[in-house]
Amino acid sequence: MAENETRSAPALNRAIFRIDGPDRLSFLQGLVTNDMNRLAGQGILYAAFLTPQGKFLADFFLVDQGEAVLLDTDVALADDLLKRLTLYKLRSKVTIERVDMAVTRGLGPAPDGALADPRHPDMGWRLYGASLEQGDAIDWDAQRVAALVPETGAELISGESFILELGFGRLSGVDFRKGCYVGQEVTARMHHKTELRKGLVRVRVDGPAEPGTPITTDSGKPAGTLHTRAGERALAWLRHDRAEGALQAGEAQVQWDRG
Numbered sequence: 001m002a003e004n005e006t007r008s009a010p011a012l013n014r015a016i017f018r019i020d021g022p023d024r025l026s027f028l029q030g031l032v033t034n035d036m037n038r039l040a041g042q043g044i045l046y047a048a049f050l051t052p053q054g055k056f057l058a059d060f061f062l063v064d065q066g067e068a069v070l071l072d073t074d075v076a077l078a079d080d081l082l083k084r085l086t087l088y089k090l091r092s093k094v095t096i097e098r099v100d101m102a103v104t105r106g107l108g109p110a111p112d113g114a115l116a117d118p119r120h121p122d123m124g125w126r127l128y129g130a131s132l133e134q135g136d137a138i139d140w141d142a143q144r145v146a147a148l149v150p151e152t153g154a155e156l157i158s159g160e161s162f163i164l165e166l167g168f169g170r171l172s173g174v175d176f177r178k179g180c181y182v183g184q185e186v187t188a189r190m191h192h193k194t195e196l197r198k199g200l201v202r203v204r205v206d207g208p209a210e211p212g213t214p215i216t217t218d219s220g221k222p223a224g225t226l227h228t229r230a231g232e233r234a235l236a237w238l239r240h241d242r243a244e245g246a247l248q249a250g251e252a253q254v255q256w257d258r259g
Helices: 024-029 036-042 075-089 140-147 184-191
Strands: 007-010 014-020 044-050 056-064 068-074 095-099 103-107 125-128 198-206 214-217 222-230 233-239 247-249 252-256
Touching: 014 024, 014 075, 024 036, 024 068, 036 044, 036 056, 044 075, 056 075, 068 075, 068 125, 075 095, 140 222, 140 233, 198 222
Parallel strands: none
Antiparallel strands: 007 103, 014 068, 014 095, 044 056, 056 068, 103 125, 198 233, 198 252, 214 222, 214 247, 222 233, 247 252
16 A cells, blocks of 8 residues: 555444533543543543443444544444443533444555554554545455554453453553542552563464464463454454463464564
């Protein structure tokens, strides 16, 4: 793709909520992993909602709309997330409604009003309120693998994943200086560990292996799981102490790609 070529298409399987009312920022501030005080300046934030035990429930983009905040999440998470947000609403002066809004994501020069994906420069931009299709199709799985970006339902598993093991610190998805939010205590404790011992990495794969294939050491010990694959590279969840030597995923040879 030429550097000056724009490629874009509507983002599929997204659900958009509009959160309105005078307490919208303080309401979200007590729930999500990122700092809502940064939203007005940046225009868009990436964040997650956790269980009280610090496990991942949903990830989403939060978009500043002046008098409201848009929450952009995977459609598979939408119903459960709405129930949980409503549960925490209590007496907060907020309204939460699902809205029918087009979302476009793309690479290359961005149209007016588009916002850079806050997770990684290689993830391009997002435009809300317009459905644009231009240029060749984008292999977003390849983009994610190259940028080491997890996705709901692939690497991010609701009720199981811990966001720091999936790279949320690197992806600007968590703020360690903000006040309390649901799951903050566990997340902070993990952050202050000297080193994470397991988590999402990029690997090289030589041979046939599908996502979900267990990864083992050459002696047969469990070492992790293969996830999204794009050609010879893939995302994998690995135990770091078992990832230094030769690894296998089914018939394929696997090696931690530290580049």
